[in-house]
Amino acid sequence: MPVTVRLPTVLRPHANGQSKVDAEGSTVAEAVSWLVGQFPAIAPNLLAPDGSLHRFVNVYVNDEDVRYLSQMDTALADGDELSILPAVAGG
């Protein structure tokens, strides 16, 4: 499944400076492992040692946070957009 991944500023240096990359996967986990396969330096930023999402990282599919969908098993459709963003406070 071809999808697009939007990278936050802090990860771009690990992806040849790109803000958006094309990826493949039918779940979030597959797309993330595709991404990490292409750009291994992203892995320690994005994932905890056990392979789960780092607690200060949010991943969104079409702007919906995957932690409230099916987490890393969230299904992807053709053309979906994944956004990776740092958790940010407000107030």
Add this chain to the structure above:
Amino acid sequence: MAVYRSVDELIGGTPTLDVSRLSPNPSVRLYAKLEGHNPTGSVKDRVALAMLDQAEAEGRLQPGSVIIEPSSGNTGIALAMLGQRRGYVVKIVLPGNVTAERRQMLEIYGAEIISSPAEQGSNGAVRRALELADANPDWTMLYQYGNEANPQVHYRTTGPEIVADVGDITHFIAGLGTSGTLLGVGRYLKEHVPGVQVWAVEPPAGEQVEGLRSLDEGYVPPIFENWGGADLLDRKMIVRPRESIEATRMLATEGVFSGISGGAALAGARKAAAAVDGGVIVFVVSDHGWKYLSVGAWTDDLEVAAANADGVIYF
């Protein structure tokens, strides 16, 4: 109308307005909880009052005490107003990329502004305030992100107000900043209204924090973890500046002069309304629009206004 003895008594008890004309689904009602009606124009008056009262009860504040707090604006403004009246010195750590009006309001209420780097957003303000509190042990940090009084005041006041006014609520939608509103109201609703859904909306704070060195500098408020936020929320979504401003303008057509985060909440409410067969959605308009005039939220071309809002913190 009564005559009130102090501005403290004007906090809370905010009105709810039926704005169902903005619902994309005729079977779904939309209600706006208008927190801009608080004295400094935001929901944060509730939180600031509760944190001050609690710190005083615990003996953490005496006349002349120095209060330090990180804030993207509204909590700082509320603390400055209430703190000044009680004789405290209020210092607010404010990111560089907030609207000029927020800075002006802090000055009106006599707060000292300590700037933190714009490119680190609110996370940078939190970090700087924690450092300053460490270095100055005689200062008191109320720490809205970690203070139980924050979600508790919403559990004690905002939640019951909503159930009293809208007993048949099916969805509650609010912006995620400290998470205090969502946690306190969300927990109250889940205890009192079977099946109610709690949705969070947030801004896409990506470009605003490009100064973060790694994703390790992300930040999840301690109250979110202590109150089981991940289990409490049913959904969480990004609403982008263009959509937030479009919805903020829609609110104005119903006579609601809202800040941009209220527009984001309406955008989330409209998504929920379009996705269900029927229901009653309450969303929070967390502040008035006055503090966003300088970004041209109503007056500029939509694309220009969205681009301006992309650079400022409005949650």
